[in-house]
Amino acid sequence: MTITIHPNEIIETIKMIETENLDIRTITLGISLRDCTGQNSSEIAEKIYEKIVNKAGRLVAVGDEIQQEFGVPIINKRISVTPISLIGGLNRPEDYIEIAKSLDKAAKEVGVDFLGGFSALVHKGVTKEETALIEAIPQALAETDRVCASVNVASTKAGINMDAVAQMGIIIKKAAELSKDADSIACAKLVVFCNVPEDNPFMAGAFHGIGEPETVINIGVSGPGVVRNAVKNYPNEDFGTLAEVVKKTAFKITRMGELVGRAASEKLSVPFGIVDLSLAPTPAAGDSVAEILEAFGLERCGTHGTTAALALLNDAVKKGGSMASSYVGGLSGAFIPVSEDAGMIRAVEDGALNIEKLEAMTCVCSVGLDMIAVPGNTSASTLSAIIADEMAIGMINNKTTAVRIIPAWGKGAGDSVYFGGLLGSAPIMKLNKYGSDSFVARGGRIPAPIQALTN
Amino acid sequence: MDNDNRIIVTVLGQDKIGIIAGVTTVLAETKANILDISQTVLQEFLTMILVVDLAECELEFEEIRQRLINVGEQIGVQITAQHESVFKYMHRI
Structure with a gap:
């Protein structure tokens, strides 16, 4: 048997953890909710709750176990789910608020600090589901603690959906108003993206993308x-x-x-x-x-x-x-x-x-x-x-x-x-101090850029 | 992860009588086998590193870790116990 690790290297690692704040910021479990369909919002909300609790029940315990074995702090355990706007059968903003509350309840039940995926991908245009979800965002964030929302409004291949950009300004204002007693904290749980990644573990922008596996x-x-x-x-x-x-x-x-x-x-x-x-x-x-x-x-x-x-x-x-x-x-x-x-x-x-x-x-x-x-x-x-x-x-x-x-x-x-x-x-x-009202009011899309002639 | 049974125990603190005795007693009680010990004392500041094999050990790693931390607190030194893979992963490709 030989010691393959030099004592100085061992001390370096311990110093990183003890005095330099080296930690694992988050273990994020992605969960597909695409099978959580139903006749009405209550049925869907219940299926979502059950699937999350079922799949993520051991996440926090496992995180703590790893922290003890390796001696490395694991600060957060989180969950990302399929963008909620992709789950069919929900049409009204109040349906989405019900789902947000169900997500919040599931997050609290399994003990994660944030759950991301109250999301819509609208870089090219919106569906009626996405419209309803975006309208629900301010109230959903103000009335839940752990749910995070994100909206992708632009991509290199599609350009910028300026109608969505204009709407997000209004949504952010509304979220600020609804959480005004807590320094407008609802806005801290809402991200507007261009070229959003589908496997991001960090909040508030995490969601479980459509190319991802079951978990x-x-x-x-x-x-x-x-x-x-x-x-x-x-x-x-x-x-x-x-x-x-x-x-x-x-x-x-x-x-x-x-x-x-x-x-x-x-x-x-x-x-x-x-x-x-x-x-x-x-x-x-x-x-x-x-x-x-x-x-x-x-x-x-x-x-x-x-x-x-x-x-x-x-x-x-x-x-x-x-x-x-x-x-x-x-x-x-x-x-x-x-x-x-x-x-x-x-x-x-x-x-x-x-x-x-x-x-x-x-x-x-x-x-x-x-x-x-x-x-x-x-x-x-x-x-x-x-x-x-x-x-x-x-x-x-x-x-x-x-x-x-x-x-x-x-x-x-x-x-x-x-x-x-x-x-x-x-x-x-x-x-x-100068305004941009008329510019934003134009609406429509900014076309996708040319990807050659790059200067 | 190769060789899951090996842990690294590190002791940091002011040098004093009984540190090795305290740590090794805990390890002996739990049937943990010490494979190697190295120590350096720099201006009365002690750094001791033990490579320990838990293959024969009857207790869970977490219980041993807790006992080591407790004995460290009694002696007045800081003791950490981690799986060897932490260091292998960080410092070797």
Whole structure:
């Protein structure tokens, strides 16, 4: 018998977990609900509840078991389901609200913190079911705790459905109003996407895509603190060295995800889907993507050079991570949610980071304008215009982008919103004072872009 | 995952009398076989790593882990116990 692992490597792993917040952000169990059909909404709601409880009953226990065996914290256990708009037989918004409540009840019964899939894919146009589901979103989110909604309104192949974009501005406003007593928290559970991935394990945008099997395990890893500490050891080295450091660290972090994913898949007898190679920050001290960029040598995240730094970081994470896992998918990149990242919050408060710079940053990393609080009196058309800009970035660059924006009811620029937990808190950002009403009011679709002649 | 029975026990803390005795007593009681021990002391700070085989062990891993943590608390050092695969996965391709 030989010790194949050097003591220094063992200490390195333990240090990552104990002091640098290395964790598995989420084990997400995808469940197909396509067989949950029925004559009326009550029957469908009951079938959905039973299927989820049946398939996910052991998810939390297995997650806890793996956490103890491997000594790696597993922060969240979650569920994603088939986009609810694809389940036939539901026609009225009140039907969908009933389903949302059933999903919420199932999530609470099995003990997961979020359940995603109250979703519609409408990048080319809407069906009557999708219309009803989208209309139900504000009330569904305001009256449930754990259900997350997402709407895909654009894709590179279909273009941007501007009618849906216009409607989402109104829906977001309505969701903010209905949850005004809780800092408009319903908006934190709603994402508008371009090129949405079908196997994303992260909330609020997770759903179980139509190409997925009956059930599947997807893993989201975390670890910005580990990367930041690794980078800090090389304060003066050139960019080639820096990229190398990030790659090696991303490899190690992702290996944990791969290990946990395989173990969960084996214990639950569910096929292993993908590891999502994302750097997901939390509000905890040191667990910040902004602080990695600052460790690169920027005085504050958001200053000139931030986009270049983020491009390097995002690419190096993908290169290191893809080597570490057999199957990579989901969003895979660095997340820059403002409210969930202490460094981002500080950058906004110090005036270093504004919404225009954030938009530029989303061109080179995953997701998009995420967890951004804006004044409560922002008009629906301005929200739609913000969404349209972000969708255009995704469409043209052939990548996933998203908007999760919170028009905080009754609050203005300079105030803050508080959600608690992983959702954190956010200073309210200033927007451009000029309107976009006539632009948004045009309606129709922005045509799909040409994919050659790329300049 | 190859060799499911092997775990790595790490002890971190101020060096003092009785650390090895405390840890190995727990392992002996549970019929866990110690395959290797390495330790370094840097400025009175002790790092000890044990590779342990649980093949003959009568208790569940979680019970052993809990006993080790308890003895660590009594002595005043931090003890962690993890499956070996965690380290193999992270550091070897």
